[in-house]
Amino acid sequence: MGDLNTYRAGPDEGGRFGIFGGRFVAETLMPLILDVEKAYKQYKDDPEFCDELEYYLKHYVGRPSPLYYAERMTEHLGGAKVYMKRDELNHTGAHKINSTMGQILLAKRMGKPRIIAETGAGQHGVATATVCALFGLECVVYMGATDIKRQAPNVFRMKLLGAEVVPVTSGTGTLKDAMNEALRDWVANVDNTYYLIGTVAGPHPYPTMVRDFQCIIGDETRVQMDEAESRLPDTLVASIGGGSNAMGLFHPFLDDSSVEIIGVEAAGLGIETGKHCASIKGGHPGVLHGNRTFLLQDDDGQIYDGHSISAGLDYPGIGPEHSWLHDVGRVKYVSVTDDEALEAFQLCTRLEGIIPALEPSHALAHVMKIAPDLPKDHLIVINLCGRGDKDVFAVAEMLGVEL
Amino acid sequence: MSVETRIKKMFDTLKAESRGGLGVFITAGDPDYDTSLEIMKGLPGAGADMIEFGMPFSDPMADGPAIQVASQRSLANGQNMKKTLAMVTDFRSGNDVTPIILMGYYNPIYSYGVDAFLKDAKAAGIDGLIIVDLPPEEENELCLPALKAGINFIYLTAPTTSDERLPRVLEHASGFIYYVSITGITGTASTTAADIKPNIDRIRASTDIPLAVGFGIKTAENVADFNTIADAAIVGTAVVNVIAENLDENNAAKSGLIDKVLGFVRDLSEGTK
Incomplete structure (x- = not known):
């Protein structure tokens, strides 16, 4: 971001926007995150990838x-x-599907048959379960036990779409704990799983990738x-x-x-x-x-x-x-x-x-x-x-x- | 950068005694300050060669349920970084030999302030740091400043760490290498020395730094098994479970808790003989 004429150049190579961002994850996850970054770099400007995304955004979303x-x-x-x-x-x-569609097409190309996600209100969980149904991929959604009670209709929607909804009781049983639990799942299932993060947070490249899709x-x-x-x-x-x-x-x-x-x-x-x-x-x-x-x-x-x-x-x-x-x-x-x-x-x-x-x-x-x-x-x-x-x-x- | 602390002396001693070591993890302040301090002080006598001292955190994303709950118990009783360092100072007044390695996540340190933390940690008698969410890519945050302050920064390597990536992890590794024996969180799956030997050999071929194995080690037999290929074995969840089993319904220590924990550690240390 050395170019003072633009606010759109970030992040730097380490995934930083100024002092913010970065890759603060356990060593076990680091290779996975580097894989996601590599795949995203490879496909984001790939004409076939872009055409497919555009097709689904127009005709499906x-x-x-x-x-x-x-x-x-x-x-x-x-x-x-x-x-x-x-x-x-x-x-x-909701807007969530803009990013879940982009990420699911990436996960498919990475050959990951199993998708995990965290959700708070359930909108991102529903959007993830939806694209998993569309492409026939296994879907596991982590959701705080407190939120499951508050958002029963979305929980049922996800289940109808074929997703497994895992109640998270650790910590305070809310969105942040659902994200912790999804990260724990990912560490334990490194070979076959793609973590589909719902917002512009998480380790690099997620904040950038989700932003780009949105x-x-x-x-x-x-x-x-x-x-x-x-x-x-x-x-x-x-x-x-x-x-x-x-x-x-x-x-x-x-x-x-x-x-x-x-x-x-x-x-x-x-x-x-x-x-x-x-x-x-x-x-x-x-x-x-x-x-x-x-x-x-x-x-x-x-x-x-x-x-x-x-x-x-x-x-x-x-x-x-x-x-x-x-x-x-x-x-x-x-x-x-x-x-x-x-x-x-x-x-x-x-x-x-x-x-x-x-x-x-x-x-x-x-x-x-x-x-x-x-x-x-x-x-x-x-x-x-x-x-x-x-x-x-x-x-x-x-x-x-x-x- | 070569940083010599009690950790090096301990591994030299283990070598001289031709045996593998035992590292024991407890969460600082679990279930309460006084009980935790007594356990800590008793660990060397019970056969622990080094202490992994957990800094409690609200969001321990690499840990399984047992250590998560230990963090919550500790925080609920008012534990914080200042108290954790005070416990180390207290411990050091009676023991200047056993290495103490603070283990945890970065945010409580970042919040304390890195410079202030390193100064206070060194003064308290900390030998090393294991910070789960600081991979080599973030070495400027704490690893390099810690080495400058004379504290070892211990890197985790995992089964997912490739040959290509290993040199990056080893570049500033010091004290010892912590090999995570499974892909997963603490206290879940287990493996055997035979299973992980190829990975250990791979790391040994690239570095002379001592190597300890952790995650999924629960018994004296496990300790003995892993010490056939490692320089030390680290037990966390199994020890924390003994604490959890000896609490009343309000999470207060039942009488005899300290003896039970130290007795369990004594049993584990049989695996080092």
Whole structure:
């Protein structure tokens, strides 16, 4: 990243974005990670690989997803023009499949018949189980026992798709422990297994690879915005857990200095309460799951669980490239509470007839804060990265409605 | 860089006595500070030649259930890095011979601050470090600073470490090579000396540094078996299991726990004779 004219050159050879990223894994895993890196380098620009990926993204996933002008939301907020990138319309209902499709085609070429994955809310697990069903590969999904209770419909979906869902009770039984358990599985099954990581975290090359597969979101947005308004957007807003949907939207615009970029973390009950998932606003740099990044941790370097209304944002870290973009100041990171996200969820549903997932509801809540004060020709794009069907039970409970 | 610590003296002694050594792993502060310290102090007398002292971590991803839970017990009782180093200082006031190797994950050290940690660890009497999630690719983080501070940095090699990769792992290896006998986490599968001999021979052909074997070693027979090809055998999970078996429902030590653990270690040490 010696080139000061671009924010898109990272990572370096060691997988670093500034001080963040890297390859902090056990020796047993190191050769596997180097294999994944080698295979990814070999195939990422291979015409046959790219054609196959494009084929499935178009005919199976349903890309490109629309860039939709949310007219009633815009009128309601009374300021900036709000566009929604409709990645919730993808097959399986979220952006996750952009990356699982890319990685499964890579795993196939690496000759790995067995796929493992971690999942929190279950969206990545469903997306992984889906592509495994499509290509007839064995699929094992690790999921925290606590999350299994909270996300029963997704657990059943994965099972219908033929995946084995392994409840994780170690540690605190949540997403971070599911990732630990997946890593333990990988160490024990080195020959036949590919670890399909769901977000822009983990050891190098995962943060880069997942980002590259998700960049289709931003690439399409650029073209679609040009068609709609004949220019670049002014502001991009996306929610951040690990940060894969945000990175996919942001990365293609990093070098467009006129574009303001905002990542929205989950403030849970409020950062001051300690019950949140805002790694940047409420954490500090540390090393976990193969990379250095901002983490929720105590003074002794022990990781603690975050809290969020949205299980998909419930990870105590954030992708290392986000940490770097925060450090260099290119992306602004803000946070939104559970209550604000819940209000945005309901507003979007009523005004636009779109039930958003609780994750992008956080991004939407921030748009609700900033749009009213912006001029009417200001163009905002929010990444609507998932649909809210999975969340209706949880929302009903929070609103005190009995189903 | 040659760094001579108690580890070298121990392997020299073992050689002079024509026997293999026994390394014993316990988690610092498991199940509580005082019990753990008493166990630690008793280990050399029970036949442990070196002590692998686990720094508890919330997310021990290379460890099986037994050592994960040991970390949780320790942390639940308020263990932290300062206390772990204080235990070593206390131990050293009565023992200046037995090597102590801190074993664990990088984040608690990174959080403590690498320079401060190395200074305090050296002062406490630490001889070596085994940091699971710091492969040679990340040697600038801690390995090279540790060598400069006079502390051995012990690398793990695994069955997956290829001939091509081995020189990279051995480049800054010091103290001893820790051969991970299985592809897996601690306390799960087991193998035999005969099974891993080709890999051990491969490593021996590339280095003169002593070699210890760990993961899946549970009995005196295992210790004796692996010491036919290694310079020492390391037992972790089996020892931690004895601690776990002697706790009450609140995870407090039952009376006799310390004797049972040390008795088990005494049995294990039969494998070194």
